[in-house]
Amino acid sequence: MEAFVLTVKTGSFVSTSVSLNTSPQMVTKYIAFLEKHLGLKLLNRTTRSQHLTVFGKQYYQRCLLILAEIKETKILAQQFIEEPKGRLRISAPVSYGHYNLIPVIGRFMKRYPKLNIDIQLSDRYVDIVKEDYDIVFRIGQLNDSGLIGRKLKPFQLIFAASPSYLMQNGVPAVPDDLKNHQCLIYQYVNRNKNDYVWPFTVNGKAVNLSISGSLQSNDTSALAIAAIEGLGITMLPEPMLNEAIKQDKLLPILQNYLPPAREVHMLYTADRQPLAIMKMFIEFVVDTMS
Structure with missing residues (x-):
């Protein structure tokens, strides 16, 4: 492919052979091998000139992309050998x-x-x-x-609350029970700040239910701390709450109604x-x- 591309660029088997440090005869063999392998001619050659066939023009463009990828791959390998910067x-x-x-x-x-x-x-x-x-x-x-x-x-996303909050207010069994609970609201979720909804999975279907609460914030870390302090029920990413759950600072709830993973x-x-x-x-x- 390199011999073919260089020959097209230079228009000369001799110039290509110099660039590849080989002989013009070997360049000819390389291109002949390609044509035999593909079953189609790439170059129409005369004693004075050569030009690409219709297929050769398309093949040339693909070769440019392939050779560029090979070059990039070599660079990638070199960066693995050396320390990447x-x-x-x-x-x-x-x-x-x-x-x-x-x-x-x-x-x-x-x-x-x-x-x-x-x-x-x-x-x-x-x-x-x-x-x-x-x-x-x-x-x-x-x-x-x-x-x-x-x-x-x-x-x-998962739902959780502190043991003290659940002991005082009860454990919600189904999503509708949240109407009687303080929900810790992440403000960014909804554009209309007077209408907050949380997603659930009910009977295998994704549904959104309205929730309410006295504490709202645009910071999820603040809501996690508020939940640990017993201020209400939170809905936050699982990795964010895992450590507090392991330490029994929070308890997961409504696990059969988790929203579809995003x-x-x-x-x-x-x-x-x-x-x-x-x-x-x-x-x-x-x-x-x-």
Whole structure:
């Protein structure tokens, strides 16, 4: 393929042979081998000139892409041999970043300590191109954004409350029981701040039920602390509450009515050739978080 591409670019078997440090006869053999292997002619040759066949034009464009990938793969291999360097700019939702992503990034950076990672946590929609991010993480169904997506382990929300709160107010048996309870509300979930709903699975179907509560916050960590302090029932990501549940500071409730797990994707642009270190990070995250 290299011989074929160089011959097209230079228009000369001799020039190609010089670049490849071989003979013009060997260049001819390389191209003849390709044509025999493919069963189609690539070049129409005369004693004075040569030009691409219709198939040869299309094959040439594919060869350019393939050879570029091979070159990138060699660079990737070299970076594994050497100590990788570089900078990645990443965006992720706040809670997901804290409890799911940061531990994984920590392990990756311990393996490659010369890396520089800039991770910005925000629950707003981030424009990966305009805001110059290499990778973004998104929770929920994807829109047709033209980005390349790698699917990760789903994001599960759970319900929990402190033993003291449940002892004083009773344990809700079904979602409708929450009408008689204080629910700790994450404000970002709903645009209309006077109408809060939580998702549940009831009889195998996803449903949304209205809830209410005296305490609202745009910070999930504040709501987790409030739940531990006995101020009400919370609905938060499972990794965020696991430690408090292990320590019996919180008790999981309504476990038969958990909402459907939400999809999680790691996204990057399709029109930008990923850096070798970016490819390494993507594969590391997929291996760790799928």
